[in-house]
Amino acid sequence: MTLKRFPFWYGGAALLLAGCLAFVLRWIQMSKLPEDSISIPFSDVEKQPEIPPRPGIQGIEISGPEIKAKRFEIDLARSGLESLDWKQLMAVDPHAQIIVIGTVNAQGQLLFAVRDIRSEGHPQAGVIIAKALKTWVYTPFKSGSIEFTFNLPSEGKKLVIDASRLRRRSTVPAEVPILDGPLFYIEGLDSQEIRQIQSQE
């Protein structure tokens, strides 16, 4: 009797109930899915779908190995390297200002003569620096002139290494990038105090 009198009310209530039931079931079902399957991340909405690889009739391009960049830096694998003891240098002469102009040869060795060390008024510090620098060897990817400016009293620029005149060696293929790593081997000096003027690619 009541059903006959209010058919739309019961129908609506049944529809609402079924809708709620469907929502709950769907919600339970989705909660079991992995998170990335529940919704499309906002960042992916704009993404173009990935086109699968297809054979081509104009040619073939076969993927080659990745070209890994080489690093021009102190070659720690070489034997006989001596680090520069900054604390000893500071103890000997805290006001020293020394410039060393060296040459990196094809084997990566750092070469310089006595006249290439400008240590006027600070001979002892010059000797300590020269003794360590003479043992430094770099990875053999670049060669040329390199300049070290030691300024012990300075703040933030206690050592400036100008590597801008180094050139990549012809033995390294042109397509291989060479990145600059640390060009110094010093103990007891914060790297924030060292500035490196990068060499050319």
Added chain:
Amino acid sequence: MDMIFMLLIFYLVTSYNPKTSYQEKQIFIPTPKNDVGRSQIVLQLTDTDRSLWLDETASDQVAELEDQFGFLPTDRLNQTLFDLLIEQNIVTEEKLHRNLERLVDQANRNPQANYFVLIRVPFEAPYYRVVDLISTISSTQFYNIRYGCVAGTLEELRLSREIKTVLVEDSQGNRKRNLRIEF
């Protein structure tokens, strides 16, 4: 009213059961495009029991040969590069299957990796040889080796317009030296 209930039931059934345990498997059937195709490995079957296997080492081989024979005129250089590349990369049936098994093993150990193998088959090649190769390729655990199959002979490959190495950079800035063969 009946219609509403029918639609509701239809909605409930279709929305509640979107995934069954017997899902259709994706079948990868790429159509060739009018461009240069890309792949990690190229397999060129021949009429004999020998095949050409070109993978990422091929670009290094060609780069080395380019350095060695770069003085030759373009036509002669292409011919020399093809002859030496084919000579260095022809494999027996047994070696071919070993290489494929190694590739499958590599794909199973690295689910993130995606490989694409291009199989070139002469018209005369028996059907079972290709099916055999495809069934090996498809046996990966993560379906991460995909393949494309086109008709072509070794001789057609040898008569290609150009073979050269090209430098490419992907969106992440990684550089690769690829081997490009232009038909």
